[in-house]
Each structure stands twice: as structure tokens, then as C-alpha cells.
Amino acid sequence: MTQRITIDPITRLEGHGKIEIFLDDAGNVANSYFQIPELRGFERFCVGRPIEEMPLITNRICGVCPEAHHMAASKAADMVYKVDPPRTGKMLRELLYSAFYCTDHTTHFYALGGPDFVMGPDAPVAERNILGVIHKVGLEIGGKVIQMRKYGHTVVEMLGGRKVHPCTSIPGGMTKGITEEQRKEIEEMGRWAIDFAHFSLKLFNDIVLGNKGYVDLILGDVYTHRTYYMGLVDENNKVNFYDGKVRVVDPNGKEFVKYAPKDYAEHIAEHVEPWTYLKFPYLKKVGWKGFVDGIDSGVYMATPLSRLNASDGMATPRAQEEYEKFYATLGGKPVHQRLAIHWARLIELLYAAERWVELATDSEITSADVHTRPTQTPTEGIGIVEAPRGTLTHHYWTDERGIVTKVNLIVGTTNNYAPIQMSTHKAATSLIKDGVVNEGLLNMVEMAFRAYDPCFGCATHSLPGQMPLEITIRDADGNPVKVLKQFC
Amino acid sequence: MKTLVIGLGNPILGDDGVGWKVAEEVKKQLPQDAPVDVDFLSLGGISLMEHLIGYERAILIDAFALDEPTGSILVLKLSDLPNYSAFHTTSTHDTSLQTAIELGKSMGAHLPADVEIVGIATGRIYDFSEELSAPVADAVPFAAHIVLDLLRQTIRS
Numbered sequence: 331m332t333q334r335i336t337i338d339p340i341t342r343l344e345g346h347g348k349i350e351i352f353l354d355d356a357g358n359v360a361n362s363y364f365q366i367p368e369l370r371g372f373e374r375f376c377v378g379r380p381i382e383e384m385p386l387i388t389n390r391i392c393g394v395c396p397e398a399h400h401m402a403a404s405k406a407a408d409m410v411y412k413v414d415p416p417r418t419g420k421m422l423r424e425l426l427y428s429a430f431y432c433t434d435h436t437t438h439f440y441a442l443g444g445p446d447f448v449m450g451p452d453a454p455v456a457e458r459n460i461l462g463v464i465h466k467v468g469l470e471i472g473g474k475v476i477q478m479r480k481y482g483h484t485v486v487e488m489l490g491g492r493k494v495h496p497c498t499s500i501p502g503g504m505t506k507g508i509t510e511e512q513r514k515e516i517e518e519m520g521r522w523a524i525d526f527a528h529f530s531l532k533l534f535n536d537i538v539l540g541n542k543g544y545v546d547l548i549l550g551d552v553y554t555h556r557t558y559y560m561g562l563v564d565e566n567n568k569v570n571f572y573d574g575k576v577r578v579v580d581p582n583g584k585e586f587v588k589y590a591p592k593d594y595a596e597h598i599a600e601h602v603e604p605w606t607y608l609k610f611p612y613l614k615k616v617g618w619k620g621f622v623d624g625i626d627s628g629v630y631m632a633t634p635l636s637r638l639n640a641s642d643g644m645a646t647p648r649a650q651e652e653y654e655k656f657y658a659t660l661g662g663k664p665v666h667q668r669l670a671i672h673w674a675r676l677i678e679l680l681y682a683a684e685r686w687v688e689l690a691t692d693s694e695i696t697s698a699d700v701h702t703r704p705t706q707t708p709t710e711g712i713g714i715v716e717a718p719r720g721t722l723t724h725h726y727w728t729d730e731r732g733i734v735t736k737v738n739l740i741v742g743t744t745n746n747y748a749p750i751q752m753s754t755h756k757a758a759t760s761l762i763k764d765g766v767v768n769e770g771l772l773n774m775v776e777m778a779f780r781a782y783d784p785c786f787g788c789a790t791h792s793l794p795g796q797m798p799l800e801i802t803i804r805d806a807d808g809n810p811v812k813v814l815k816q817f818c
Numbered sequence: 819m820k821t822l823v824i825g826l827g828n829p830i831l832g833d834d835g836v837g838w839k840v841a842e843e844v845k846k847q848l849p850q851d852a853p854v855d856v857d858f859l860s861l862g863g864i865s866l867m868e869h870l871i872g873y874e875r876a877i878l879i880d881a882f883a884l885d886e887p888t889g890s891i892l893v894l895k896l897s898d899l900p901n902y903s904a905f906h907t908t909s910t911h912d913t914s915l916q917t918a919i920e921l922g923k924s925m926g927a928h929l930p931a932d933v934e935i936v937g938i939a940t941g942r943i944y945d946f947s948e949e950l951s952a953p954v955a956d957a958v959p960f961a962a963h964i965v966l967d968l969l970r971q972t973i974r975s
Contacts, residue, residue, distance in 0.1 A: 375830065375946035390830050390860065437864065459917055460864075464924065472925050479864065494861065 349775065351758050351803045357765025360806075362755045363605050364779070373737045381407050381708055381732045382501060388724065388739075389495045396495045397430040397486065398717035398742070401572065402724040404499035405713030409592070410728055411501045411704035418697040419503025424572040425516070425689040426489040426496065427715070431571060431682035432523050433482030434718045435634075435675050438783050439530060440475045443672045446777050447538045451547065467533070478526050481519040485686075488512055503701035510696050517690040523683035524648070531652060531676050538673075539659070549660070552760045553668040553778060555623040555752055556581040558613055558630035560745065561637030562716045563588070568645035569637050569681060571716040577640045578613065581625050583664040587615070591714035594723055598740065599628075601748075610748045611740060621752050629752070632720035632745035633782055634674035639664035644677065646684035652677045668753055671781045675718075708732040717742035719783045743784045753778040767803060821854045822873040822930075823965060826880040828860050832947040833888075833940040833954045836961075837879040840936070843962035844879075844969075854969055867918035867929070876930045877965055881954075882937035889939060889953035891961050893968070896933035936965055 354360040376387060385403040389396035401423060408415060415423075445458040448466060464472040483493050488508065490496025498505045508516070538544045547553075563577045564570040577588040578597070589597055600609035601618040612618045612628035619627040630636075644650045656677060657663050660670060689695060708728045715722050720742030727736040757778040761768035768774075802810050825841025828834045838858050845856040859869060870876050882892065896916060915933070922929050938957050950958070 371946045387830065390828060441864065460921055461917055461924070464921070469924065472921055476864075476868075476922070476925055476927075479868065483868070494859065494865075 349754060349758070349802070351762070352808070353762070353765065353803060353805050355806045357762070357805075359755070359759045359762050362751075362758050364751050364754045365606055372739070376734050376737045379734050381410050381726060381728050381734055384724075384726060384734065385499055386495075386497055391739075391741075395430075395434065395717050395719070395742070397427060397490070398715055398722050399724070400490070400496050400499055401427055401715045402713040402717075402722045404501065405573075405591075405715065406711040406724040406726050407501035407713070409711030409713065410708045410726055410732070411711075412706040412709075413502045413702050413704040415503035415702055416697075416699045418507065418694050419700040419702070420573070421689050421692060421695055422489055422504045422507065422700060423499050425686060425695070426486055426499075427572050428682045428686040428689065429482045429485035429489075429516075429520075429523075431718060432527070432679060432686065433479050433486075435679040435682065436475060436478045436482075436526075436530070438718070439672065439675055439679070440471070442783070443675070443780060446780065447534075447544055447672070451773055451777060467537075471533075474526055474529065478523060481523060485516055485519060488516065500701070502704050505701065507698050507700045508696055513690055513696050517687060520683060520686035520690050523686060524680065527676065527680035527683045528648070530679060534673060534676055548667050548669040548673075550667075552757055552774070553753060553781070554666050555629075555631075555668065555749060555756070556625075556666050557623045557627070557749060558586060558616070559636035559639035559664060560630050560632040560721055561640035562714065562721065563641050564645060566645070567642040569641045569643075569678070569716075570645065571678075571682070571685075573715075576714060576721060578630060579640050579664060581623065581664070581666070583639065586613070591712045591723070594712060594714065594725075594740075598723075608744065608747055610751075611745050612748065621748060621755065623752065629748045630745065631749045632716075632742065633671050634678045634718075635665060635668070635671040636720075637716060638674045638677065644681045646681050646688065649677055649681035649684055652680055668749075668778065668781045671783075675783075719743055720745040743782070746782045746784065750779045750782050750784060753782075762803070819853070819874045820872065821875040821877070821969065822870065823854060823856045823877045823969070824866075824869065824879065825856070825858045826860070826862075826866075826878055829858075830946055830948055832945055832949065833938075833951055834881050835948070836881050836938045836940065836950055836954050836958065839950060839955075839958050840879045840938070840961040840965065843958060844965045847962065847966055848969070852969070863915060864918045864921070866915055867922050867927075870919070870929050870933070871922065871927045873928075873930055875934075877934045877936060877968055879936045879961065879965060880938075881940045883940060886939040887953070888941055888951065889957040891957055891964060892935075892937040892939070893964060894935050894937070896935060899935070934968060936961055936968075 349362060349364050351362045352360045384407055385400050388399040388403040391399055440463060441460045445463055449458045449462045486496060487493040491498045558578055558580055560576060560578050562570050562574045564574045575588050575590055578586045580586045587597060597614055598611050599614040600611050602609055613630055616628035638653060644653045656673060707730050710727045712725045722742050723740040725738040726734055728734050754775050757774045761771045761774055804810050823841055823844055825837040827837040829838045841856055841858055848854055919929055938954060938961055940954055
């Protein structure tokens with residue numbers, strides 16, 4: 331028997347992860363609901379502003395990935411003006427973005443995802459953080475993480491004009507180029523980043539892949555879903571973070587569709603559930619069949635693992651070697667185990683570092699031709715990039731003066747809301763049997779959604795570093811039988 | 819004493835931007851030769867810690883979701899906080915500021931011995947706006963006055 335539930339709208343707006351689990355008469359999981367907050371009014375906030383403001387405003391949506399919004403917004407603004415930036419302008423954007431990726435993926439692995447593995451999923455929560463990693467593995471790691479971040483910030487500041495919220499990518503290209511002296515400095519930092527990415531992959535290899543328990547955890551059924559996968563690819567179907575077409579593969583790894591950003595609305599629809607304000611994107615041509623996996627369900631995932639699954643490889647040589655090792659170790663493509671996202675993230679870190687150096691050593695990177703002046707009447711534009719945590723879509727409509735009349739955004743985490751819901755449900759189902767709640771439930775649920783690197787509150791920053799989480803378990807009559815809390 | 823004042827928050831998210839407004843007010847009223855830097859950030863965790871490197875004293879101004887009446891002002895030390903409750907001193911994507919400072923110190927970074935916080939009570943914030951609500955806007959001059967009082971000792975020395 332499944333309980334009918336009503337959730338007060340105020341409850342829905344709790345500023346942290348809240349999961350309600352409903353048990354059936356036998357004490358097993360009937361339903362679970364992972365509720366997350368949603369920010370409102372962004373479209374209303376943007377309408378009436380000049381399109382040129384969008385790359386500056388949208389990068390304030392989120393304190394974590396302003397660079398991703400800056401890039402998607404300026405690409406959409408390019409299309410609004412029907413202007414194609416010069417090659418150097420595009421390369422500078424991608425160079426900035428590659429340095430940002432290195433910073434972001436490093437932070438996630440060492441401060442968020444890594445501690446679960448390095449310290450072990452059963453370690454006390456207070457030890458599962460970056461300090462725990464340093465105490466266990468050595469001080470050297472902390473220094474490298476800080477150095478990697480410093481180099482990433484430096485490149486973003488050099489190219490983006492500001493350390494945190496870049497402002498140089500505008501409709502038609504960039505506002506400024508780089509000097510030969512800056513180029514040399516950027517190249518040097520990029521070469522260090524490649525070594526750091528190798529170091530990180532070796533660490534993963536030694537600590538995680540060298541531990542049978544962890545490998546079993548990754549390959550186990552608890553964190554496995556056979557869904558569709560999405561990612562941007564270049565003309566050779568290789569992973570690209572900044573540009574290309576969106577490719578989707580089915581649960582068997584076969585290409586389902588490849589579309590240009592402008593066609594996204596033909597392929598993506600959004601499902602609404604009564605218990606949350608956030609919508610669940612799905613593949614329109616497959617259809618919404620509920621929170622289920624398989625080839626007949628339109629649920630897809632957009633994460634580092636998805637990008638690898640949706641591509642035919644990496645466009646740089648060393649990352650390609652790691653890509654091949656990844657699939658050889660995990661049994662071929664596609665990989666459905668969600669905890670493998672952590673490993674995929676490190677392969678992307680290496681790709682981003684290699685791409686950083688490739689771009690910094692291109693003979694045209696110091697060209698002064700960084701901007702094409704827009705001359706067309708503005709209308710409508712769509713820009714898609716891969717944010718670290720998923721495919722990011724910006725869609726703007728303007729009047730003939732370039733004043734924004736309508737906005738639609740699909741942010742990275744939103745793509746993954748349905749898979750995250752499925753993963754937390756599966757973790758709960760495996761740890762609650764016949765009314766007995768396994769004490770490891772909080773950790774296992776936390777690991778389930780942490781792999782996705784979700785950005786729940788985008789701009790609020792109000793979610794603490796240690797994810798506050800409250801799980802309420804209710805019996806068949808809807809009465810709470812157990813409440814598990816962490817950091818709240 | 820090299821001192822940093824940081825307004826934290828998101829300036830396009832209503833009351834969440836109160837830290838910036840207070841920091842702007844502080845900047846306006848500071849004597850020009852005061853050995854104090856004023857910055858405006860939307861960061862937490864390791865990123866925020868990185869901005870504190872090299873300073874002996876830091877004052878953070880931020881919105882707090884509290885049960886106190888909206889617009890109330892709190893003055894406290896970072897070490898007084900539980901390791902999770904402030905808005906911008908933490909971040910879902912890395913770690914808490916306390917942990918980040920410990921990390922920085924263990925790496926040999928020069929960081930303030932303690933960090934002072936001036937918090938302004940707000941409700942939960944979910945709507946984009948450049949405007950502050952009336953009770954929070956009313957608190958801005960008082961909060962700025964408190965920050966300037968806290969700084970006075972530094973400015974004199």
C-alpha cells in the first residue's frame with residue numbers, strides 16, 4: 331500500500347536537501363522524494379535588459395560556475411546578433427573555460443567526491459573532507475590542490491578580466507587578447523596542470539582501483555542505472571566543453587540523436603511533478619515514463635560520465651589513453667555505474683589541461699583579431715556549453731533593439747534531477763528492508779547524489795559545505811518512524 | 819594590521835546582497851589612508867579562504883537565515899559558528915570556510931587568526947531582485963556603523 335502524500339509548499343522550499351521516504355505495510359520502500367529548492371523570477375529579472383548584459387548577469391546566477399553561464403550567454407548573444415567570432419576570439423573563450431574546468435573538477439574531486447573514497451564511505455563524516463585526505467595521504471596533496479586552483483584563477487583573471495565573474499566575453503568575441511608574455515605564462519601553468527591531472531589519476535588508480543572493496547562498490551547495483559547519456563561533441567564525436575553538437579546515446583551506447591544547439595527544444599521536454607517546483611527534463615522523442623531507466627524511458631544523464639559515454643573519445647592524446655583504460659577496466663561502453671562519474675571527472679581534468687596547452691601554443695592565440703562587430707538586427711539566440719555538472723542551455727529572445735523579451739535556461743544539474751531522484755531512491759531501497767533501516771543510509775544516499783556534483787540552490791550559496799540532509803522515513807500510515815539528520 | 823572587509827552575497831538575489839550594500843557603505847566612510855581593503859564576493863569555502871591569504875584581520879558581512887526578526891544584526895567570530903550555518907562561509911561545492919582556513923594554514927598560508935562576522939538576519943531567499951526588503955535595507959547603515967567601529971582599533975594602529 332502506498333500512502334498518498336501532500337506536501338506543503340513551504341516545506342518544499344526548504345533550503346537544503348530533504349528526502350521523504352514512504353514505507354509500505356511490510357516496511358519496505360514504497361516511494362521516496364528528494365526535494366530541492368528552486369530560485370524564482372530570473373526571467374522576470376532579465377526581461378527589459380539589453381542582451382549585452384546577459385553574459386554579466388547570468389554569471390551571477392551561480393557562485394560556483396559563473397564561467398559556464400558567461401560562455402553560454404555570450405554564445406547565445408552571438409546568435410542573437412547572427413555574428414561569428416573570429417577564431418582567436420573563440421580560442422580565448424575556450425582557453426579561459428579549460429582553466430576553469432581544471433579548477434572546478436579539482437575542487438570537486440579533492441574536497442567533495444574524493445574524500446568518500448580516500449577516507450572510505452564508512453569513515454565518520456567529520457573526517458570525510460579535504461583535511462582528512464591530507465592527513466591520510468600527505469601534505470603534498472593539499473599544496474598541489476591550492477596551486478592548481480591558483481593557476482586556474484590566474485588564467486581566468488588574465489583572460490576574463492576578473493578573478494571570479496569574468497566580463498570579457500561579449501557578442502562577437504572577446505574584448506581583449508593576450509600578449510606573448512602572457513601566453514608563455516599561461517602555457518607554463520597549463521603544463522603544470524597536465525602533470526597535476528596525471529598525479530590525480532594515479533592517486534585514483536592507487537587508492538580506489540587498488541582497493542577491491544571500492545571497485546565492488548563502484549560496480550555494484552546500488553548506483554547503477556541504464557539511462558540515455560548526453561554531451562557536446564566536436565566534428566569527430568570527441569568530447570568538447572565549449573562548442574559542437576549535442577549527442578545523445580541510448581542505454582546500449584548507440585547514437586540516438588545528434589543535434590545543433592538551436593534545435594534543443596525539438597528534443598528536450600520537461601516533466602512536472604506535484605511535489606517539487608523543479609522540472610524534470612527528458613528526451614521528448616522517447617517520452618516520460620516515470621523515474622525508471624531503460625531504453626523506453628526518456629530519462630537521460632548529463633555529467634562527466636555522460637560526456638564520455640556520449641562521445642567516441644577524447645580529442646587529446648593522454649586523455650584518450652585514460653579514456654580507453656576507463657572502458658577497458660569497467661567492461662566497455664556505456665558505463666552505467668554512477669560512482670564512475672568521479673573517475674570520468676579526472677579524465678576530463680586531464681583533457682582540460684591538455685586542451686589548455688594546445689590552445690596556449692596555437693600560433694594565432696596572440697592575434698589581435700578577437701572580436702567581430704555585430705551589424706545584424708538582433709532576434710533570438712541559443713548557446714550551449716558543457717558546464718562541469720551537465721549540459722547548459724541559454725535561450726534568449728529580443729526585440730529589434732536587442733532588449734530581452736524572453737529567457738529560458740536549462741542548467742546543468744536540472745538535466746540530472748530525475749537520475750538523482752532515481753539514485754537516492756535506489757540507495758534507500760537497498761538499505762531499508764522489512765522496516766529495518768541500515769545506519770549507513772545517510773552516507774550511501776549522500777554518495778548517490780554527490781557523484782552528480784549537483785548545484786541545487788544555484789545562486790543562494792546557502793547550502794553549507796557539508797551537505798545538510800534530512801531523511802524522514804514514514805510508515806504506511808504516513809507517520810514518521812525515523813528521522814536521520816546530518817548538519818541540520 | 820593588514821585588514822580585509824568582505825561583503826558577501828549575490829547582488830541580484832534580493833536580501834542576499836545585503837553584505838555588498840554594507841561593504842559599499844563602509845568603503846564610502848573609511849578614511850582614504852586607512853590600511854583596510856574592501857572587497858565584494860559571492861564565494862564560500864576554499865575560494866573565500868584564498869582571498870583572505872596575506873591578511874592579519876578579516877571582517878565578513880553576510881546575510882544569515884535566522885529566526886531573529888528580519889534586519890537584526892549579529893556580531894560574532896567565525897570560531898563561534900557551528901561548522902555549517904552561515905550563508906556564504908560555506909559552499910556545496912567545496913568545504914566550509916573553517917575547514918578551508920585549517921587547510922590553508924596547514925599549507926603554510928598566512929591567514930587571519932580569527933575572522934569576525936557581521937550578519938544581517940534575512941528570511942530564506944529565492945527570488946531574483948536587485949532591491950533589499952525594507953527591514954534589511956534599514957539595517958544597512960547600522961551594520962556599516964558596527965563594521966567601522968570594529969575597524970577603528972585597526973585604523974588607529
